[in-house]
Amino acid sequence: MMTLVIFLALLNGCCISFCRVLNGRLSQDTSAFYASFGNHVVGFIFLSLVVYFTSTVPVETIMDAPVIAWLGGVMGALFVALNSYVLSKVGATLTVILVITGQLLTGVVWDAISNGVELTPLLGILCILMGILVTKRGQDQKANIKG
Template sequence: MTILILLGLLGLLNGVAVSLSRTLNGRLASARGAMTASLANHLLGFGLLGALLILKGAPWELLAGLDPWLLLGGVLGALFVAISSWAIGRVGTLACALLIVTGQLAGGALLDALAGRLAASDLLGILLVLAGAALQRWQGGKPCPSP
């Protein structure tokens, strides 16, 4: 049971780190543009991970012979950082996080539906998160202003 608590806490800390990261990238995007924010994010991340891999003595040959489509995750990740850096300054951190989670749920639901594993309760969960995102944007019956 202790490992489950630790994993839960790590998940929560990771979520806080993602929100902080998105907010900082959003501020950088406001100052220098979304593509610059994404580039800075990825260059710094590349430097950190590269240094860690060098220190660890990672086997670089494991990257050889990969199917090219497996590398699309990096392309999608770069686009995600650029788009969310642009959006967060317009809708705020919480709304951006709610919309990202809703998109992840919708994408997961689509993939599960294609695999024949989607339940009605899954769709209800997605609708509840989307309703939460909509409610977060409204105060007193009118849309709240962007930050």
Template sequence: MKILFPLLAVLGGITIAIQGQINGGLGKKVGVIEASFISFGIGTLALLFIVLFAGNGNISAVTSVPKWQLIGGLLGAIYVIVIVLVVPQIGVAPTLVGVILGQILIGAVIDHFGLLGGVRIPLDAKKIAGICLLFVSLYLFNHK
């Protein structure tokens, strides 16, 4: 059972790679912002049906959460716009190396300081070395 969540994370990564190529192609046809809007619109409809038929939370509790917790959708929109813009220029793999570097870099900062309500997990030499290797990977994937 310990492997379930890491495997789900891999599945999430697979869907992001496929989504990047699909949205990048859509952006070439309809425009970057328009493709992002279409992607979010379809995603919103899908989530509406999931909430209606499988949701078991309390959506009305949204009024009691700290307001900063509501910017996730905005951050997701920025991500989708960046992917739609960048994938057609450099490809899926180099784009995702940059995305992963950004995720790991800010994730390490969030963990190190326990930001945004997270648990404090200090940086160590191995994690810093891993981040440096991701920078090398970003260079290698984008150097021609």
């Protein structure tokens, strides 16, 4: 079972990367907000069909969720719009590294609030920040060679 979960998590990561690249490309032709809008319209249609054909949970139960739970949709839309904009400016690799770093920082803060600060996650974030610097420096050197 754990192998399946790991595979699904890796597949999800691949889907996120493809989604970022496609939305970044779409934002070049339109704007980050149009790309986000298109992403969410298509996603809504797709998930509506999935829920319609597979769900055993009554739709009415969704109204039982607390109001704050609905902010996840706002954050998701903001994520797609910001990601589309940033990707079109700095490229896929740096965007992914920065987004993952932001996710890790948020996770460390949440964990620190609930469980106290641990050294290992902080060292992991430090390694990622070093990777960002190396990646950015490499991109700058490529630009200088071409320019």
